[in-house]
Amino acid sequence: MTLKVTAKEPVSDGVVALTLAHPGGARLPDWTPGSHIDLVLPNGTTRQYSLCGDRWDAHTYRIAVLREPGGRGGSAFVHDRLRAGDRVGVGGPRNHFPLVPSRSYLFIAGGIGITPLLPMVRQAEMTGADWQLLYGGRTRASMAFRDEIVALYGDRVHVAPQDERGLLDLDAWLGTPRPDTKVYCCGPGPLLNAVEAACSPWPPHALRTERFTTVERQTAVRDTAFEVELRRSRRTVTVTPDVSVLEAVRGAGADVLSSCEQGTCGTCLTPVLDGRPDHRDAILADHERAANDCMFPCVSRSCDDRLVLDL
Known part of the structure; x- marks a missing residue:
């Protein structure tokens, strides 16, 4: 769908917020906490951004964009060239980071997370x-929405700028497992890695994370070719070490949507009917990987000689 940028405003040093609406005022698709959209910019680049506005507002979406000097150009375009009144393409929303019911939550954010x-x-x-x-x-100046959330929620919010307090004291917050608490964390890779390590003694599935960047992947389970059967298409393709599963199945005529092609956005999620995927994405939790009933073919491969996909 095509939406209009109705507002653009700075919300911290290096971060701008965009408000998007349908040009004709139509209702937008509903979404749930943790959802993100694909933003297709006028220069042809596509980037994923989390929805951070009011989910009960049926007519606007709100996202925040961090300027990334070492990025691939999407954030620079938003900061330097995108204006209120411009139109952008939007895909989704999709949610691979859902909020599950719990009596208690600990939310841990790092920067734009x-x-x-x-x-x-x-x-x-x-x-x-x-x-x-x-x-x-x-x-403090770099922390988007800081004043807004402190004003709304007071002492439930614990603000810890690194230049004032150093790194987050995760031992104090996570050192004692709490069986009735779910931990949600989003931020840079080192923070996520540290939180994952600190939560290792916690009950299974207590921690849920979302990564904005790819994880450092270990060597693939296999370095030889394997076959992928497209069950609905009644075709079988050979995936060689130099191509991705996504490239191979597209070459066989399968229509698979994708966006980031780095295992972070979730666009190309594909059901697995048989075989064991070599999961190499940054989205699925450990128990979801163990189920072996879906994969992201842009980065994931196969542990077995044959993989059967619902394509």
């Missing part, structure tokens, strides 16, 4: 759950 957590905080507050937000960033 605050964006998917904002609707979760609002949802937790609405349902009467016990919750706290630990929010870290390089400086």
Whole structure:
């Protein structure tokens, strides 16, 4: 769908928020906390951004974009060239980071990782759950929506700028497992890795994370070719080490949508009917990988000689 940029405003050093609406005022597709959209920019680039506005507002979406000097150009275009009144393509929303019911939540945000957590905080507050937000960033000035959330929620929000307090004290927050608490974390890779390590003694599935960047992948399970059967298409393709599963199945005529092609956006999620995928994405949790009933063919491969997909 095509939406109009109705507002663009700075929300911290290096971050701007965009408000998007249908040009004709039509209702937008519903979404849930943790959802993101694909933003297709006028220069042809596509990037994924978490929805951070009011999910009960049926006519606008809100996202926040961090300027990334070392990025691939999408954030620079948004900051430097995109204006209120411009039109952009939007895909989704999709949610691979859903908020599950719980009596208690601990939300941990690092920098721009605050964006998917904002609707979760609002949802937790609405349902009467016990919750706290630990929010870290390089400086106070760099922390998007800081004043807004502190004004709304007071001492439930713990702001910890790195230049004032150093790294987040994860031992203090996560050192004692709490069986009735779900931990949601989004931010840079080192923070996610540290939170995952700190939560290792916690009950299974207590932690849920979302990564904006790819993870460092270990060597593939196999370095030889394997076959992929497209069950509905009644075709079989050979995937050689130099091509991805996505490239191979597209070459056989399968119509698979994709966006980031780095295992972070979730667009190309594909059901697996048989075989064991070599999961190499940054989306699925451990128990979802163990189920072996879906994969992201842009990055994942096969552990077996044959993989059967519902394509």
